[in-house]
Amino acid sequence: MSKIIEKEDIVHISELSRLSFSEEELDRFTGELNNILDYIHKLDTLDTTNIQPTSHVLDISNVFREDIVHEHLSREDALKNAAEHEHNHFKVPRVVEG
Amino acid sequence: MDLLTSDLQTIKSYLDRGEITAKELVSFYLDRIKKYDGKIKAFLSLNNNALKEAEDIDKKRLNGKHLPPMAGIPIGLKDNIITKDIATTCSSHILENFVPVYDATVTKLLKDEGFIILGKLNMDEFAMGSSCETSYFQKTGNPWDINRVPGGSSGGSAAAVSARLVPAAIGSDTGGSIRQPASFCGISGMKPTYGRISRYGLVAFASSLDQIGPMTVSANDCETLMQIIAKHDKNDSTSAQVDNFVPAKTLTANLNGITIGVPDEYFKEGIEPDVESAVKGAIKHFESLGAEIISVKMPHTDYAVAVYYILATAEASSNLARYDGVRFGYRAEGDNLKEMYTATRSKGFGDEVKRRIMLGTYVLSAGYYDAYYLKAQKVRTLIKEDFLNAFKKVDAIIAPTSPTTAFRIGEKSNNPLSMYLSDIYTLSLNLFGGCGISIPCGFDSHNLPIGLQILGNYFQEQKIVNIAKIYQNTTDFHTQIPKWLR
Numbered sequence: 001m002s003k004i005i006e007k008e009d010i011v012h013i014s015e016l017s018r019l020s021f022s023e024e025e026l027d028r029f030t031g032e033l034n035n036i037l038d039y040i041h042k043l044d045t046l047d048t049t050n051i052q053p054t055s056h057v058l059d060i061s062n063v064f065r066e067d068i069v070h071e072h073l074s075r076e077d078a079l080k081n082a083a084e085h086e087h088n089h090f091k092v093p094r095v096v097e098g
Numbered sequence: 099m100d101l102l103t104s105d106l107q108t109i110k111s112y113l114d115r116g117e118i119t120a121k122e123l124v125s126f127y128l129d130r131i132k133k134y135d136g137k138i139k140a141f142l143s144l145n146n147n148a149l150k151e152a153e154d155i156d157k158k159r160l161n162g163k164h165l166p167p168m169a170g171i172p173i174g175l176k177d178n179i180i181t182k183d184i185a186t187t188c189s190s191h192i193l194e195n196f197v198p199v200y201d202a203t204v205t206k207l208l209k210d211e212g213f214i215i216l217g218k219l220n221m222d223e224f225a226m227g228s229s230c231e232t233s234y235f236q237k238t239g240n241p242w243d244i245n246r247v248p249g250g251s252s253g254g255s256a257a258a259v260s261a262r263l264v265p266a267a268i269g270s271d272t273g274g275s276i277r278q279p280a281s282f283c284g285i286s287g288m289k290p291t292y293g294r295i296s297r298y299g300l301v302a303f304a305s306s307l308d309q310i311g312p313m314t315v316s317a318n319d320c321e322t323l324m325q326i327i328a329k330h331d332k333n334d335s336t337s338a339q340v341d342n343f344v345p346a347k348t349l350t351a352n353l354n355g356i357t358i359g360v361p362d363e364y365f366k367e368g369i370e371p372d373v374e375s376a377v378k379g380a381i382k383h384f385e386s387l388g389a390e391i392i393s394v395k396m397p398h399t400d401y402a403v404a405v406y407y408i409l410a411t412a413e414a415s416s417n418l419a420r421y422d423g424v425r426f427g428y429r430a431e432g433d434n435l436k437e438m439y440t441a442t443r444s445k446g447f448g449d450e451v452k453r454r455i456m457l458g459t460y461v462l463s464a465g466y467y468d469a470y471y472l473k474a475q476k477v478r479t480l481i482k483e484d485f486l487n488a489f490k491k492v493d494a495i496i497a498p499t500s501p502t503t504a505f506r507i508g509e510k511s512n513n514p515l516s517m518y519l520s521d522i523y524t525l526s527l528n529l530f531g532g533c534g535i536s537i538p539c540g541f542d543s544h545n546l547p548i549g550l551q552i553l554g555n556y557f558q559e560q561k562i563v564n565i566a567k568i569y570q571n572t573t574d575f576h577t578q579i580p581k582w583l584r
Contacts, residue, residue, distance in 0.1 A: 043401060
């Protein structure tokens with residue numbers, strides 16, 4: 001089986017996914033994802049030239065509502081599950097170098 | 099009164115007639131959980147207020163106050179359906195401490211009907227798995243053989259109902275996650291049409307495929323719960339604008355005039371001989387009940403696993419981007435924002451979830467979109483057309499739910515692809531978007547339950563549930579309970 005995806009691709013995808021892996025995990029994932037992608041490539045045997053893609057099965061288009069303020073979460077409830085908050089805001093680590 | 103064999107309407111009648119109090123009913127199930135769940139490990143958490151809620155209902159009943167129809171009947175929820183003030187973890191470390199501040203629409207509809215939420219049930223992490231083994235917290239055992247998996251991802255719900263730790267439960271089905279565990283545990287489970295039940299408050303996995311549904315002792319109970327939870331909801335923009343589910347006024351004793359399609363593609367290599375013969379035996383039974391059985395062609399069935407694992411992982415990689423340690427869930431320390439995100443997600447998610455996020459990110463990444471995602475969406479159209487063509491000729495399709503009965507814990511956990519292939523008979527329905535119900539139809543040589551699924555066109559739940567009810571009125575597979583749990 002030829003490799004569809006190389007270890008450096010896995011490293012790139014892990015960065016896009018905001019996930020980090022050990023060398024051992026990267027090797028394992030490279031093997032597993034190659035196996036799965038190899039299986040997935042059976043779709044190549046189907047000619048889909050004039051077939052429309054299906055993104056959603058039901059015949060629903062945009063669902064609109066009136067722009068009216070209604071009941072919503074209180075600020076206190078919205079912050080209840082946050083790891084850290086301060087002055088009624090979510091708190092995160094430093095974003096810009098100061 | 100035998101609660102173990104009673105359906106929801108019968109339990110309701112015991113309560114209405116005062117033959118049992120809500121407190122006694124809740125205690126009955128809590129005692130069973132205490133006695134058996136140490137072994138089965140279906141529940142992740144119990145509602146500490148359940149007995150108090152039952153007492154309140156009993157008081158109201160004594161005082162002649164108006165009560166909702168199902169007041170006092172316990173129910174269990176898969177732990178990806180959010181419950182106000184009760185932890186909802188999705189069986190993930192990343193949501194271990196998450197306590198929702200509002201109820202899912204389904205939770206609210208059940209509470210309004212009087213149900214008491216007894217507890218939250220184990221599942222594969224973020225519903226990604228077919229065996230309940232990817233749960234961060236515990237591995238659930240199959241009540242029929244504790245060393246085997248209950249199926250997944252709604253394995254806790256299936257095991258709890260099968261062991262009668264709760265009279266009914268709610269699950270969710272993205273690629274078979276209600277039907278496959280129902281089949282493995284010998285219960286009835288329905289995946290309604292996409293959009294039939296509100297997904298508001300269901301933790302999102304693959305948004306174009308996810309659907310909530312009932313997991314119960316009988317098709318009758320699926321019908322009872324569908325009447326309560328299958329309602330349009332303005333809080334879910336994909337909730338279908340159709341009439342609420344209503345049961346048929348009368349149930350015929352036979353299937354005269356009903357045409358059932360049997361697809362050859364669902365009896366191919368990989369199917370266990372015991373499963374094949376049980377399902378074929380059931381098809382004979384449907385015929386003897388008056389149904390006309392015809393062969394239907396579903397030529398794209400073989401591509402469903404490939405399509406599913408592109409679309410479901412792509413959607414999951416996008417949906418799970420929200421777990422960043424900021425607004426809810428676990429947070430790991432990091433020197434800056436990006437490091438915090440990466441540390442949180444790397445420590446918070448388990449292997450299978452990471453594998454799917456990686457695969458989904460890859461198929462959506464620049465340069466690969468057309469080859470994978472767009473291609474899969476096009477083949478999804480072909481699979482959908484297979485179903486629509488079949489439903490021009492038949493009222494329902496019957497097929498095995500799974501090629502095998504429950505496998506051993508650990509048997510497939512080191513081989514992701516072989517685990518994915520165990521969903522081969524259930525995935526197509528989610529890609530099509532129609533409805534299906536899995537019901538027990540026999541036992542294999544190890545005395546493990548075998549299930550068949552009855553599949554229907556969009557919004558044909560009434561039709562498939564009637565076929566299931568007529569089958570169950572003339573068979574007793576669904577009434578069996580493992581001996582050690584009697």
